[in-house]
Amino acid sequence: MIPEIFLHKKSMRKKRVRKPITILDVAKAAGVSVSTVSRVLNDKDDVSLETYEKVQKVIEDLGFTSSLAARGMRSHRTRIIGLVMPDVSSLYCVEIMQGVNRVIMNSEYDLLVYTNGDINKYSTANHDSRFVMLLNGSIADGVIVVTPKATDFHTTAPLVIIDPNHEEPDYPAILSTNREGAQAAMAYLTGLGHRRIGHITGRLDLWSACQRLQGYKDGLAAAGIPVDDRLIQFGDYTTETALKCARTLLAMEDRPTAIFAANDMSAFGVYQAAEEAGLCVPQDVSIIGFDNLQAAAYQNPPLTTINQSISEMGAIATETILTLLKGETPEEKLKILPTQLIVRDSCQPPGAR
Amino acid sequence: MIPEIFLHKKSMRKKRVRKPITILDVAKAAGVSVSTVSRVLNDKDDVSLETYEKVQKVIEDLGFTSSLAARGMRSHRTRIIGLVMPDVSSLYCVEIMQGVNRVIMNSEYDLLVYTNGDINKYSTANHDSRFVMLLNGSIADGVIVVTPKATDFHTTAPLVIIDPNHEEPDYPAILSTNREGAQAAMAYLTGLGHRRIGHITGRLDLWSACQRLQGYKDGLAAAGIPVDDRLIQFGDYTTETALKCARTLLAMEDRPTAIFAANDMSAFGVYQAAEEAGLCVPQDVSIIGFDNLQAAAYQNPPLTTINQSISEMGAIATETILTLLKGETPEEKLKILPTQLIVRDSCQPPGAR
């Protein structure tokens, strides 16, 4: 684990070198057996106070901490909850993480966040297999997975999915009324009088994105507006891609008077494109997003969007895992959270000044 | 229009595996020994193609993934970098994480983020010991620690510190010119003509906060302004606490015409307090922060602040760890990044309208 060279260099200068100190080192130093040390570590009650304190002191002195790996492998209990996220650069994921952490803090568990990093790595096989290590290797007692592409997992540990990619997931799951939320967004825009409404989709390999696209179409149908395929641009939930999509939409001769972005991150890209094109929001183009990120309220103008209580989803998922870990059955296997229109200043009737 | 691959059906549902499947199961099913399976797993070149494919297929069929814990324990190599953060609700930490992740993505390593959750848990002993598990347990090959209170760690794995709590840390470290940055902030305010300048400190148990406080005092001295203790409020880098501090400052009879917050999160609290008090920024009170979070530019008005390239710090720390992991010695043990004044719209001369 440690390059030899590095070790030597350090040991020459300072004696801060600590070869991995194990339970055996503690046992020797304390003049007891490893099993006695183990008992002390796990607060068993069949250890004499005298021995307990002696061992405890040695542990302190040596700065010993038992190995998570070895312990987990043996006891199949680590007191750690794993959170698997597709991407940390997405504020959506960050807010979920905050919600999870809020609940973890008040529990006896610790949080370990695993991320494969790149949202653009559409190859899910790699991602899935890697994350399974977390549990299969008994590193985590339970796992929360965010927007997985996979719908099936090889694991024995409790698993909860946030935003599952399946209508009827095999695991407890938390999701929002994506389609209804999108319908609400569209109803708001058509209610304002918009008839040319563009849509920047999310990652259509995810169910949520498909549902929002469907809601977009529903909204058009409800207002008696035919679908114009040119007004549908395929994004991937990132600001970067949405920027390109928005450029295309705003460069059209008969450009849309409003754009419904599949999520707030995408909506941010529309703001950028509008500014590039010298268009004012909302005078020249109305924008509505989806998610209600904290950052949405800080935009200029503040973004009208559809709220889904993201951090709440993380919190509920964590509580569900905790319930499962206690051996109990959660009340509902599928928890569906309502969405809600949040009106701010990024939309107005078309043509109005 | 929409490719087949994007359609979501509940068609191919596999049966859930219940028992943890091990390398032995694979060996049996493939009719080979465990070591052969191990060789396949680790892409050793001394396996016949025939055997390789046979084993590979069984692995696929059984959905087997090797245990991180067992592997790490045995080989002392996990290809995982650990990131230990004090708090995920701080945007500062989030941006560091993003910087780390950016570099990790292009490496052969994976990222595991560990957080003890509560920034208010000042008891560091607990935190430190828990994080040591990450490495001691051979879960991570190297670790990056963000704003640790501790200055010494019991570990054998490479360690890099971001924002160390010591002038001359025993480990490679990344930090910013906190004192100089604070001086620049103060020079800007005094240059605008402010003479009553409040300061909301950071967590004074952290070196960075002390340095910024020192920079505040330096700035006053440079302008020939005596220190007024009442103008120094003790915060902890959180928006919540800063809000209270700001309320106190703004309620003073001879309230400050400008406030220097030790970080942007704290500055956000000042915005809130100003709004509560019916004061306008920057007409009634100027505000300057420190960090230059992405969110700082979105405030209303956009926050003038001191830039420290946070995500860059994460990136550099990661590159340092990667260098260490290769057995090489990083160029500089202590990397000090310059800070820079970012002028936006939250400051103006006192009294001006």
Place this chain on the structure above:
DNA sequence: CTGTTAGCGCGTTCAA
């Protein structure tokens, strides 16, 4: 090329 063997560090039986 492949199988056998010996631990990695720890928790948990069983004896003593």
Place this chain on the structure above:
DNA sequence: TTGAACGCGCTAACAG
């Protein structure tokens, strides 16, 4: 109350 022995799942020696 304590210690010795075993095995968790895996990789790295060494045989064959």
